[in-house]
Amino acid sequence: MSQIIRKQPQGKTLILHIGDHKTGSTTLQNAFATGQVFVEGARILYPADLNHNYLLGAFRAEAADQTSFFVPRPGRPDLAQLRAQIEATDANYIVISGEQFENLAASDFKRVTDRWFADIVDRIRVVAYARPHAQRFISNFAELVKIGAIEGGMDAYLERILETGRYHFATRFGLWREAFGDDFLLRPMIREQLFNGSVVDDFAHYAFDELPVRLGEFAIDNQSTGLSELMFLKFIQDRFDQSQKFIRHTMAREIVRYMGTFGQGKTSEKLRLHRALATDLRALYWEDARALDKAFFQAAPLFETALEEACEAATEVPVSLEPADYYTAEELRYLGALREILWDAMQTKKNWPAIFHNNRVQSLHSDAVPQVDAASYHKPA
Amino acid sequence: MAKTLIIHIGGHKTGSTTIQEAFAAGQVRLEGAHVLYPARLDHNYLRADVLSHINSTPLPARGPRMLSFAQLAKRIGSAKAKYALISAEYFETVDADVFKQIVEHHFAPVVDEVRIVSYVRSHVPRLLSGYSEALKIGWFQDGIEAFFEKTASDGTLHYAPRFAKWRAAFGDAFVLRPMVGQQLVGGSVLEDFIATAFAGERIAALPDRVSNPSLDLKDQTFVQIMQEPFQKRQNWFRHTFGWELARQLQTIPRDPGKAVQPRPLDRNITRRVVETYRADAAELDAMFFDSVPLFQDALQEAITTAPETAVTCTPEDVFHPDMMRNIHALRAVLCDVFEARYNWSAHFHGQRIRAVEHALAETRRDVSPT
Secondary structure, eight states: OOOOOOOOOOSOEEEEEOOOTTSSHHHHHHHHHTTOEEETTOOEEOOSSSOSGGGHHHHHHHHTTOOOOOOOBTTBOOHHHHHHHHHHOOOSEEEEEOGGGGGSOHHHHHHHHHHHHTTTSSEEEEEEEEOOHHHHHHHHHHHHHHTTOOOSOHHHHHHHHHHHTTTOHHHHHHHHHHHHGGGEEEEEOOGGGSGGGOHHHHHHHHHTTTOOEEEOOOOOOOOOOBHHHHHHHHHHHTTSOGGGHHHHHHHHHHHHHHHHHTOOOSOOOBOOOBHHHHHHHHHHHHHHHHHHHHHHSTTOOHHHHHHHHHHHHOBSSOOOOOGGGTSOHHHHHHHHHHHHHHHHHHTSSSOHHHHHHHHHHHHHHSSOOOSOOOGGGOOBO | OOOEEEEEOOOTTSSHHHHHHHHHTTOOEETTBOEEOOOSSOSGGGHHHHHHHHHTOOOOOOOTTSOOHHHHHHHHHHOOOSEEEEEOGGGGGSOHHHHHHHHHHHTTTTOSEEEEEEEEEOHHHHHHHHHHHHHHTTSOOSOHHHHHHHHHHHTTTOHHHHHHHHHHHHGGGEEEEEESTTOSGGGOHHHHHHHHHTTTOOEEEOOSOOSSOOOOHHHHHHHHHHHGGGTTSOHHHHHHHHHHHHHHHHHSOOOTTSOOOOOOOOHHHHHHHHHHHHHHHHHHHHHHSTTOOHHHHHHHHHHHHSOSSOOOOOHHHHSOHHHHHHHHHHHHHHHHHHHSSSOHHHHHHHHHHHHHHHHHHHHHHHHSOO
16 A cells, blocks of 8 residues: 655745846735745745845845844834744744845855844745846846836847846856855746746745645736837836936836736737847857856756747847837827826825835735736646 | 906806916016006905805915905005906806995995906807816716706806896996807907907007817816716815816827817707707897897807717727726826825915916016016
8 A cells, every 4th residue: 555655844944035036026925925825734924015125235234244224114024023033933934035135145145144044944945036138138128117217228228237247147146056055946937947837836836845835816916018018107207317216116116006907908019129139148148048057957958048039039120119109199198298297296295105115015915906817826736 | 547447257168267377477468558467376266255255254264375355455456557357257156246245345445447357158169168177177077968967957058147147236347248259359368358358458468378278079088087086085186186187288289180179069969958048048149249149140050060970989989998008007196196195286276376477487587678
């Protein structure tokens, strides 16, 4: 007679999800913040009302042995409160998630997590997702347009990222592996490679030791903004100047969130690279893609193939980034009037970023889940 | 020098804003005579003073530049200007006898002559313009037919009995001008007003723009969408928000390739309107316009020009689904924004005043000697 041996959670595990940006972090965080991830035979603690991006400053200060002036509040515990919660909990898994952590040096992150948490948990795991270079490039650029943080086109953006080395994944993730060894897990943000084709399913599957997982209903953050939607947001952002960075960011998130509640856009054209830029990206990141595939994905040519695919999907000429090419003068007159009223309201001395952020949190935790197709996520593991 | 007070009492939707903004911005000048216009925008705020007079209650507190009847009289009495102008279309709704008491009490002692000037617009355009305004200020969200029924029952467009009272109270000092056909001097309500109110004076300067033009069909649908979530907010919020929306729309040039499409009134409703107001038009013509059938002809013409079928203009007819989504998303964000504790009504109204004051400063700069 055969006996089924079921896996059991082992001790107390702290799981740190560090992004990257543009790899489905918001949807993942929505699922955890609303308690919609259930692991069979295990309990999860997610100590935040949204995510842990707010801790970036505290991590930086700690890493530099400086004092952080972060003031905690409900739903946003500081490091000391987190430590106390983790110590007190009988949960098997504690999840901390912030794609902003991608901006920290792995060694600094390790030093801070060791200092605050190593002695109170049995294991610390770090999980990251990497999105293929060209796709990440487009997605990041679109996000910058959306939040009004870039003025030039995609070619100008390429100049900007070349200075940062941000897309040299093999080097960056190599440092995380160096810091955390086998406790660092890198997953490819490639739909066919993800468990059940979804980042939430994938994370839940791999982070919780492949225990059976059930997902409830949660708000899916649809990052795949169509080109005409993007140009609408650009048109709004064009009224604001760079001094209002946080207003622009949080306001854009609110507009996009509301757009999501009104269903999908009818115009399906997406932002795409043009051939020359795709070719440049392939040349620039070819070696990095190969190194990443070799180091993290058993030499399966995932990131290498993705660069090729980006070239094939590219347009012959650059797509227009002028709102007037997507909306008639008449439509822009209406949007212009609303933009002006919104801009004017934003000039009143209110803490709009906090108000927008608070609205987002409240909306997430309200009973009304936005009308999105969550059916594909509603499956037992 | 004899001093004349002109009181412009509207009516609503007859170009009052154009007259008021032109005087508030100092854009109207007469050769050899000065006009005192003691308001930042208009005198509609005097509603509180009228109610206070009727009810014998104290005046509410308000800003120092919103002069009461008594303060206005003092100001006009001490001014050197040959003319003083008070303008509020709200006055058209005041009982003429009550208004006469106010005028006699406050202004008769300080001026030599008082003239009351009003405009009256033919029934069908007035109905359409009133509907557009009601949509704009968010006080009405239903269809044009419902608006017709509402106005038919509240008497807004039954002109003759109302103006008869003004004539009875003020005699020849009450002048009613027809905003119909080709009757206006220069084809403009502002020029006509100057010719009527300051008869014999020559115009030195006039502005070149019309204020608060009626919204076209698509604009009306747009403001209707925008006002919909604010139906539970106070009238004054919706009023000022609607004005701000329209002001912003007016500052952005229209696509020159697209013709402005006024809202048509289909033949069936037009017939009902004509039947409702036929007697009123005849009475008005007889009483004020030497029986020249100005208002009767205007009604007849409305039937001739009305389209056979009704024009539908639901939001879905007017805007592409993606535009609807964009508008709804911005509207939702604005709803949240206007939830913040702040006097948004005062803010919107202030925007309008600031725009007029900006124009006034420009006028002063233009006319001051260098």
